[in-house]
Amino acid sequence: MEQHTFVIPAYQQSPYLETCIKQLKAQTVKSKIIITTSTPSHSLESIANQYDLPYFINSTGPFGIAADWNFALSKATTPWVTIAHQDDIYEPDYVETLLTMVAGEAKNTLIAFSNYYDIINNEPKPNSLNAFVKRTLLLPFLIKPAIEKRFLKKSILLFGDPICCPTVMINKQLLPDFNFSPHFTCALDWLAWYQLAQKKGKFVYTAKKLVGHRVHPDSETTAQLSMGKRQQEEKIIFRMIWGKYAGNLLAKIYSAGHKQNAI
Numbered sequence: 001m002e003q004h005t006f007v008i009p010a011y012q013q014s015p016y017l018e019t020c021i022k023q024l025k026a027q028t029v030k031s032k033i034i035i036t037t038s039t040p041s042h043s044l045e046s047i048a049n050q051y052d053l054p055y056f057i058n059s060t061g062p063f064g065i066a067a068d069w070n071f072a073l074s075k076a077t078t079p080w081v082t083i084a085h086q087d088d089i090y091e092p093d094y095v096e097t098l099l100t101m102v103a104g105e106a107k108n109t110l111i112a113f114s115n116y117y118d119i120i121n122n123e124p125k126p127n128s129l130n131a132f133v134k135r136t137l138l139l140p141f142l143i144k145p146a147i148e149k150r151f152l153k154k155s156i157l158l159f160g161d162p163i164c165c166p167t168v169m170i171n172k173q174l175l176p177d178f179n180f181s182p183h184f185t186c187a188l189d190w191l192a193w194y195q196l197a198q199k200k201g202k203f204v205y206t207a208k209k210l211v212g213h214r215v216h217p218d219s220e221t222t223a224q225l226s227m228g229k230r231q232q233e234e235k236i237i238f239r240m241i242w243g244k245y246a247g248n249l250l251a252k253i254y255s256a257g258h259k260q261n262a263i
Helices: 017-025 042-050 065-074 094-102 129-137 150-155 188-197 220-227 229-242 244-261
Strands: 004-010 032-037 055-057 080-083 109-120 169-171 202-214
Touching: 004 017, 004 065, 017 032, 017 042, 032 042, 032 065, 042 055, 065 080, 065 188, 080 094, 094 109, 094 169, 094 202, 109 129, 109 188, 150 188, 188 229, 229 244
Parallel strands: 004 032, 004 080, 032 055, 109 202
Antiparallel strands: 080 169, 109 169
């Protein structure tokens, strides 16, 4: 029985989608791969046919980033699922590494995730201040790769989001009703991890950089930053955690780190 699925919520046209698919098919442990979309096109259908991948169209809504991700998750039937962002790449041992880490712990593990690196102009980006801060937030995992206590899981998310969404394997058996909030379009993953941190179960992490997160002018991350939408949503979450005044201050400090991702 296959244990894992990559779901690719494809949006419009990405010049990197085919590269992403090739990376997923090159995994040392094979997974199911499916493409979902709310923006169907002949090009997407052609790529799905070329690589013999199931192709699902969300034609009835709801629509938006959260809806796209939730629709993609709904099409996965394996115990573990990863939302593979169409612009990103995966190291060959991504699946093998994380499935090995959660072996025997599936009933207790909510999510498993890895370290990552940014890709700019098709080249890995050297460590930045932003990356350093995120690694620092994950210090509890230096003690052991799995943490179960709620206060420790929440602690890594109190000052920002160090969990890169495309690195995350979600345990659908333990979280059959898991969904991202439709009220957020950018920080929806941070909110989701913070909510999961309050549930019973483990977070599992490896410091191996198993995913390359591509940052480019046409990416959704870049668009959200330029519009200020990401900063607005992060302020909402900081205020939810810390209250109005401390939340506003932390949001201002945290948003300064986004300058590191400027193209």
